[in-house]
Amino acid sequence: MRGEEKVKIIRTNFMFKEKLQKRIKTDLIVLHHAAATNATVEDIHRWHLQRGWAGIGYHFYVRKDGSVYEGRPIDTIGAHVQGFNARSIGICAEGNYDKEKTMPEPQKQAIIELVRYVLSKYPNCRIVRHKDLMATSCPGRYYPFDDIKREVMKK
Numbered sequence: 001m002r003g004e005e006k007v008k009i010i011r012t013n014f015m016f017k018e019k020l021q022k023r024i025k026t027d028l029i030v031l032h033h034a035a036a037t038n039a040t041v042e043d044i045h046r047w048h049l050q051r052g053w054a055g056i057g058y059h060f061y062v063r064k065d066g067s068v069y070e071g072r073p074i075d076t077i078g079a080h081v082q083g084f085n086a087r088s089i090g091i092c093a094e095g096n097y098d099k100e101k102t103m104p105e106p107q108k109q110a111i112i113e114l115v116r117y118v119l120s121k122y123p124n125c126r127i128v129r130h131k132d133l134m135a136t137s138c139p140g141r142y143y144p145f146d147d148i149k150r151e152v153m154k155k
Contacts, residue, residue, distance in 0.1 A: 007113040009060070010069045014045050016055040020076040026122040028088035029115055030081050031148070032058065032130045033097045033139040041069040044092065053079045058090040060114055066106030068114055074121065081133050089118055089125070097140025108144060112151045119152070127152065 034044060040063075045056040056071035057079030063069070071092075072078055080090030091114060093107060119125060127149050130138035139145065 007068055007110070007117045009114075010067060012041060012045075012070050014055050014071070016072075017049065018054045020054060020072060022075055023077050023086060025087045026089060027125055028084060028133075029118055029122075029125045029127045030084065030088045030090050030130055030133065031111070031115075031127065031139050031143070031145060032080060032090060032092040033143055034061075034092055034094050035096050035098070035138065035140075036094070037096050037100065039094055041071065044071070048079065057085075058092040060089075060091045061094070062091065062107055062110050062114065063094045064104045064107045066104075066110040068110050074118070081130055084133050089122070091115065091118070093139065093143070095140075097143035098137050099140075099142075101142045103142075103144050108148065111148055115148065115152045 041061040044061055048056050058071040059074050059078055061069045061071050074089060078085045078088060078090045081088060091111065093111060115127060129145050130136055
């Protein structure tokens with residue numbers, strides 16, 4: 001399968017405040033940034049719990065060093081883009097790409113391989129930015145969306 005052999009996903013086993021629901025339809029992969037220069041996946045989970053959510057809203061979190069963490073199970077409804085959670089998979093990158101002008105290469109490559117992996121499971125997905133679906137700046141003006149999408153589609 002495309003990408004599956006190249007991406008190592010670190011399982012987190014987070015406890016969620018409520019039972020997560022399975023997604024029925026999956027046709028979007030939504031790319032985000034954390035809007036935080038330095039944050040762990042545990043930080044994101046804690047912040048989302050503090051917002052009153054069940055826990056981390058993203059399905060995957062990618063650190064600057066290229067480490068990929070599981071957030072919500074891939075087949076469950078996320079909490080990352082209002083109005084589209086029931087049909088999308090959310091991938092969040094550590095960093096604030098409204099301010100940080102360059103994404104580290106290991107992170108960029110990990111996102112490319114992760115998106116390929118998700119596409120191997122859900123081949124009819126469209127790759128979009130959070131701001132393509134809502135009025136937000138996420139994933140930031142310096143997020144290399146076009147480069148990532150172009151590389152994903154090469155293989």
